[in-house]
Amino acid sequence: MEAEKKAISLLSKLRNEMQTDKPIIPLVEKFADTDIWNQYLEYQQSLLNESDGKPRWFYSPWLFVECYMYRRIHEAVIQSPPIDDFDVFRESKEQNFFESQESIIALCTHLQELMKTIEDLDENQLKHEFFKLLQISLWGNKCDLSLTGGENSSQKTNIMNYLEDLKPFILVNDMEHLWSLLSNCKKTREKESITRVDIVLDNSGFELITDLILADFLLFSNLATEIHFYGKTIPWFVSDTTIHDFNWLIDEVKHSNHKWVSKCGADWENYVKTGRWVYHDHIFWTLPHEFCAMSQVAPDLYAELQKAHLILFKGDLNYRKLTGDRKWEFTVPFHQALTGFHPAPLCSIRTLKAEIQVGLQPGQGEQLAASEPNWLTTGKYGIFQFDGPL
Numbered sequence: 001m002e003a004e005k006k007a008i009s010l011l012s013k014l015r016n017e018m019q020t021d022k023p024i025i026p027l028v029e030k031f032a033d034t035d036i037w038n039q040y041l042e043y044q045q046s047l048l049n050e051s052d053g054k055p056r057w058f059y060s061p062w063l064f065v066e067c068y069m070y071r072r073i074h075e076a077v078i079q080s081p082p083i084d085d086f087d088v089f090r091e092s093k094e095q096n097f098f099e100s101q102e103s104i105i106a107l108c109t110h111l112q113e114l115m116k117t118i119e120d121l122d123e124n125q126l127k128h129e130f131f132k133l134l135q136i137s138l139w140g141n142k143c144d145l146s147l148t149g150g151e152n153s154s155q156k157t158n159i160m161n162y163l164e165d166l167k168p169f170i171l172v173n174d175m176e177h178l179w180s181l182l183s184n185c186k187k188t189r190e191k192e193s194i195t196r197v198d199i200v201l202d203n204s205g206f207e208l209i210t211d212l213i214l215a216d217f218l219l220f221s222n223l224a225t226e227i228h229f230y231g232k233t234i235p236w237f238v239s240d241t242t243i244h245d246f247n248w249l250i251d252e253v254k255h256s257n258h259k260w261v262s263k264c265g266a267d268w269e270n271y272v273k274t275g276r277w278v279y280h281d282h283i284f285w286t287l288p289h290e291f292c293a294m295s296q297v298a299p300d301l302y303a304e305l306q307k308a309h310l311i312l313f314k315g316d317l318n319y320r321k322l323t324g325d326r327k328w329e330f331t332v333p334f335h336q337a338l339t340g341f342h343p344a345p346l347c348s349i350r351t352l353k354a355e356i357q358v359g360l361q362p363g364q365g366e367q368l369a370a371s372e373p374n375w376l377t378t379g380k381y382g383i384f385q386f387d388g389p390l
């Protein structure tokens, strides 16, 4: 109880600092990323003129301040042993998973049926199935909890029935590039060599299920031979996946009462055990830096990503970090907005929840804005945006 009281008082202090637009203060406890955070705060300070004072909640860049808020929430917890490994968002992440059961059953059943017939599919049918699972993973990104402030955002209906209706809402659709890349790898692959797809995960719960379904398909269709996942080391943006969420979800799926769901869980556990699925942790993903800084700030992570044949970046926050969350014109090419971040061919799979979008056709953004003022932030629209040699 003493620890809870301490954490709550630290969180109240944080809330007060936010509400009254206090200066952003350095982190105090010594953790693996503390120095990097405090250096980044100094860097933000250095961008200001003398007369501007200190970086503050209402005036500093949103990407920085928002990341900082989640880091401070974590600080309140780690300063309060013995509850220092408590995940304040755990309950809502688990609830999102349990409330999506119907959709999860439908997806796992679909996957298992596909697995049985995969040998009989021709190229075109295989591509069609690949596109379906990509779109499921895209719309799975609607289900994050940060947009709803932790309120219910589960997937209650069977998403597969809506894919055709949702197609017009895909504003940039580079799925064909992903197919060419992976089907070429498959065709030209030597016997013992590998095709590695890396997935930078976003939300746990229903979205993670859609990502694992896609990852499973990539393996049994031989489009890839190895999948590497990246999650967060601390609770982040409410619903983001940590190693605990990843293991918990696979275990839940494995222990489901439903035959095909539990089969998926058993397969997934096996992929992890045999190293065909590899999960990576890195503090970089919970720093405020944009990805173009990765090769400087986290060269080891950049080198790891360079080993991939394709990297899929799930979600809105990853898109903001890919593009530096800048006020780009809508028509600026994605390649340019990446400002030098090209570890390997990559694709953002994201529903739009933040006021940034690049690589649109001339007039496309303006047209959308005229008919729907909130088009950038509701999660209604989505993209598959690819960058890499064609």
Ligand SMILES: O=P(O)(O)OC[C@@]1(O)O[C@H](CO)[C@@H](O)[C@@H]1O
Binding pocket: 066, 141, 144, 145, 146, 147, 202, 203, 237, 314, 315, 316, 317, 318, 320, 351, 353, 354
């Ligand atoms: O990365 P996700 O899970 O798709 O979305 C996260 C996100 O939409 O939540 C915040 C809303 O406050 C945004 O800043 C952020 O981009």
Ligand SMILES: [Mn+2]
Binding pocket: 144, 146, 202, 203, 237, 239, 240, 315, 317
């Ligand atoms: Mn998220």
